[in-house]
Amino acid sequence: MSVTAAQGFTAAGVTAGLKDSGNPDIALVVNEGPSAAAAAVFTSNRCQANPVLWSKEAIKGGSARAVILNSGGANCYTGAEGFATTHRTAELVAELIGSGAVDVQVCSTGLIGRLLDEDKLMAGVRSAVDALDAGGGDAAATAIMTTDHVSKQSVREGDGWRVGGMAKGAGMLAPALATMLVVITTDVDLPAETLDEALRAATSRTFDRLDSDGCQSTNDTVLLMASGASGVTPDADAFTARLTEVCGDLAMQLLADAEGADHEIAITTVNAATEADALSVGREVARSNLFKTAIFGKDPNWGRILASVGTSDARFDPQNLDVAVNGVWVCRDSGVGESIDLVDLEPRHVTVTIDLKSGDASATVWTNDLTHAYVHENSAYST
Amino acid sequence: MSVTAAQGFTAAGVTAGLKDSGNPDIALVVNEGPSAAAAAVFTSNRCQANPVLWSKEAIKGGSARAVILNSGGANCYTGAEGFATTHRTAELVAELIGSGAVDVQVCSTGLIGRLLDEDKLMAGVRSAVDALDAGGGDAAATAIMTTDHVSKQSVREGDGWRVGGMAKGAGMLAPALATMLVVITTDVDLPAETLDEALRAATSRTFDRLDSDGCQSTNDTVLLMASGASGVTPDADAFTARLTEVCGDLAMQLLADAEGADHEIAITTVNAATEADALSVGREVARSNLFKTAIFGKDPNWGRILASVGTSDARFDPQNLDVAVNGVWVCRDSGVGESIDLVDLEPRHVTVTIDLKSGDASATVWTNDLTHAYVHENSAYST
Structure with missing residues (x-):
């Protein structure tokens, strides 16, 4: 229709x-x-x-x-x-x-x-x-x-x-x-x-x-x-x-249907000072190849998430960030939180939640993981 | 020493x-x-x-x-x-x-x-x-x-x-x-x-x-x-x-020595209005996964280069850009230039030259290609 x-x-x-x-x-x-x-x-x-x-x-x-x-x-x-x-x-x-x-x-x-x-x-x-x-x-x-x-x-x-x-x-x-x-x-x-x-x-x-x-x-x-x-x-x-x-x-x-992707990832930034701040953080994380390869490897690598958050200009205290992957708060107050062993990254759908503790705005950005198939499809198709 | x-x-x-x-x-x-x-x-x-x-x-x-x-x-x-x-x-x-x-x-x-x-x-x-x-x-x-x-x-x-x-x-x-x-x-x-x-x-x-x-x-x-x-x-x-x-x-x-890279790529932007413009263009191209996978695939895909140039805020006329890969001007006036078959991407060292025709400043940014080994090393090491 x-x-x-x-x-x-x-x-x-x-x-x-x-x-x-x-x-x-x-x-x-x-x-x-x-x-x-x-x-x-x-x-x-x-x-x-x-x-x-x-x-x-x-x-x-x-x-x-x-x-x-x-x-x-x-x-x-x-x-x-x-x-x-x-x-x-x-x-x-x-x-x-x-x-x-x-x-x-x-x-x-x-x-x-x-x-x-x-x-x-x-x-x-x-x-x-x-x-x-x-x-x-x-x-x-x-x-x-x-x-x-x-x-x-x-x-x-x-x-x-x-x-x-x-x-x-x-x-x-x-x-x-x-x-x-x-x-x-x-x-x-x-x-x-x-x-x-x-x-x-x-x-x-x-x-x-x-x-x-x-x-x-x-x-x-x-x-x-x-x-x-x-x-x-x-x-x-x-x-x-x-x-x-x-x-x-x-x-x-x-x-x-993204080419070569194994995971769909929803990156939600919460408690941001503004919606623009929340979007800025989400986009930085969504564009980090290190984060995207980690998800491909089923690795809830919150350090790579914080490193990407740190490249944004959003308002936050770098010492006071929380990060959850699939609902498990693996990072609390910019340090080690719950065990990463609790995170199951087998399913295609992944959620990342970043708590900036700086306001009450939020936004979600969606991306995919970075896989061997992505590299293959994008290096090979026109040659 | x-x-x-x-x-x-x-x-x-x-x-x-x-x-x-x-x-x-x-x-x-x-x-x-x-x-x-x-x-x-x-x-x-x-x-x-x-x-x-x-x-x-x-x-x-x-x-x-x-x-x-x-x-x-x-x-x-x-x-x-x-x-x-x-x-x-x-x-x-x-x-x-x-x-x-x-x-x-x-x-x-x-x-x-x-x-x-x-x-x-x-x-x-x-x-x-x-x-x-x-x-x-x-x-x-x-x-x-x-x-x-x-x-x-x-x-x-x-x-x-x-x-x-x-x-x-x-x-x-x-x-x-x-x-x-x-x-x-x-x-x-x-x-x-x-x-x-x-x-x-x-x-x-x-x-x-x-x-x-x-x-x-x-x-x-x-x-x-x-x-x-x-x-x-x-x-x-x-x-x-x-x-x-x-x-x-x-x-x-x-x-x-970059992990998993097959190529070192020097991206030189010439005839820019300012050095900042030249750097901005170089960084946009250096961060394009599509460009980087193309180089891995030995594909002198100048369309992906122009698409990245287009995301920068540098001064240029989108209809009047030239691009050379390893010295071959594969794109002239934002259209097809010399044959891409003339470009040899076997050697590790690759040069990309982007002519903005908007001034006399220039700058070089260096990057690597995006390879299977990059995905492997960055998805696997901590798990």
């Missing part, structure tokens, strides 16, 4: 031959209206792929009638020729569905530094338009997969309206191959400004707190399109809450 | 039994004078080991008569009891050599979160004082090794004076086990303020630009002691130049 769960959307997933594997590689989602309100957030990386350069400008009007996504090539660092390809893709979709090109968002994912085969791409766009279907959500979610093992979809319901989405990516573990792309649709009737606020609030607490390896993709995009087809205008807070649930659900699916 | 190359120093390396391996684990370096001027720099990590907490305070007077170093335990996160151990170590050395405790610097390295065996430690201190010798530099350099494969030593000569040093550590790849400790001695007659300025200048261009895995140790220390025994007071710039050479030489030895 995903992007076709809400009323007013059709979708398709087809095979254009951009991927050597012969798997589906083009997805199209069309907003049939009556509204075309839309919002999007993009990677904060300053080096951005051509489809991001296009889509960022195109979304400024606050509307989108369609989004066309291809796997099999990121169209990044492909220069003016690559940008022209993105532009022509949008123009072709616009012509076929009867809209302006500026109302077509474009997303690409795959290897960077290579031009897309435009003949195959354009033929694929035509096939996708022909295949548009009100039940096409599954096909679209499958066509955007690259190294993903499963397609990611999520749907939530409000009072007479729905919000649903699809995502691809492997926890940003391999942005060059596995950019995070997310398309969310809803049939609420809300203006673009409200959608934009809701999307920024939802992504800041979900996708933005997923930090598999600290690397930022050049192509990351989260797009929200609203058809208004339900005729319902929900309270903005109620809509934001459901939207955040969809984003959170998709984020956890991305985390669980 | 190392720390006993300069006149006025004795040193020793002995076995106290702190290490399970039975290898030497206590080193002592004594400045016999006439001067006791000294300076030191310490880890910027806010979570600091007990010996760092002690030594930072003790060095404030600008003098040091001795430094006592132990491997086999970092004395970090060991609370008030651990600090008392550090203090008693300094007091015992002071008593035996006839100085004040505040003139004794203390360094520790090894596993964190465990108290040192104080009986063994104190007996070792007595043995070390008994073994002090004007030719004891090699023994001291050996006694501070942990996971190091070779001892690191370097000596440079001025006009009638010398500066020499020893280092331990494996490129900060495993701070919990392999903190970077550096002791440098010289027989120049220079005041503490001049030594401090020279040391900060030298470390900022050498050790501070070594970034094996972005993790900061809780114990890192670089200590400089001057005996004045040569009777020579060199020009401060000449002294800083020789000191920087010693630090640079030791830094490259640390890099070459």
Whole structure:
């Protein structure tokens, strides 16, 4: 269902031959209206792929009638020729569905530094338009997969309206191959400004707190399109809450499918002076290769956690920190706490709790462990 | 030679039994004078080991008569009891050599979160004082090794004076086990303020630009002691130049011995608006796991380099960057350049050059690749 769960959307997933594997590689989602309100957030990386350069400008009007996504090539660092390809893709979709090109968002994912085969791409766009279907959500979610093992979809319901989405990516573990792309649709009737606020609030607490390896993709995009087809205008807070649930659900699916990871790790910082402090601590720990290899080795090495906490600028007393791993307080007052032998790191899901004893704010950042499989997959795939 | 190359120093390396391996684990370096001027720099990590907490305070007077170093335990996160151990170590050395405790610097390295065996430690201190010798530099350099494969030593000569040093550590790849400790001695007659300025200048261009895995140790220390025994007071710039050479030489030895690394990588950013910009870009690339796994896989993946450049706040035009790997300009104007097939990544030494085309400043940051051996060594050693 995903992007076709809400009323007013059709979708398709087809095979254009951009991927050597012969798997589906083009997805199209069309907003049939009556509204075309839309919002999007993009990677904060300053080096951005051509489809991001296009889509960022195109979304400024606050509307989108369609989004066309291809796997099999990121169209990044492909220069003016690559940008022209993105532009022509949008123009072709616009012509076929009867809209302006500026109302077509474009997303690409795959290897960077290579031009897309435009003949195959354009033929694929035509096939996708022909295949548009009100039940096409599954096909679209499958066509955007690259190294993903499963397609990611999520749907939530409000009072007479729905919000649903699809995502691809492997926890940003391999942005060059596995950019995070997310398309969310809803049939609420809300203006673009409200959608934009809701999307920024939802992504800041979900996708933005997923930090598999600290690397930022050049192509990351989260797009929200609203058809208004339900005729319902929900309270903005109620809509934001459901939207955040969809984003959170998709984020956890991305985390669980991270390439080469053995563990999903939730790092929760509690009793921080501010939420920003809690996030800062969580991100430092999430980016420590020493911590991540320790978890891979099933070693509740709290010294490496404290060493990472010490590199943050959050407020705390270095002599007075507590750390729990899977609920066992292995570090008390920055010294030895309960026995590390009590910690069972066999399960995939790991929780780390860091008590800063400096306030009442908290936040959770999610990451994965650093494994042999990560090194293998990221050193080998393009050679 | 190392720390006993300069006149006025004795040193020793002995076995106290702190290490399970039975290898030497206590080193002592004594400045016999006439001067006791000294300076030191310490880890910027806010979570600091007990010996760092002690030594930072003790060095404030600008003098040091001795430094006592132990491997086999970092004395970090060991609370008030651990600090008392550090203090008693300094007091015992002071008593035996006839100085004040505040003139004794203390360094520790090894596993964190465990108290040192104080009986063994104190007996070792007595043995070390008994073994002090004007030719004891090699023994001291050996006694501070942990996971190091070779001892690191370097000596440079001025006009009638010398500066020499020893280092331990494996490129900060495993701070919990392999903190970077550096002791440098010289027989120049220079005041503490001049030594401090020279040391900060030298470390900022050498050790501070070594970034094996972005993790900061809780114990890192670089200590400089001057005996004045040569009777020579060199020009401060000449002294800083020789000191920087010693630090640079030791830094490259640390890099070459990094645990589990297959490649040493020099990342040089050129034509930056400022040196700070060049450093910022170099550090972002050095900390990218995707870049580091690519080099392990002998893949000159310039897209991952550009993606890391894009996360820095340096001034540049994202559409106008050039990147060379081992001298081959594989990326021109943010697009495909010379063939990646021309790049030979078999040799251990790799150069990456990033041209920002935004000014005339440049800087080099050194790192290692991310390998299976890194994951293995850092996931396994304490379990």
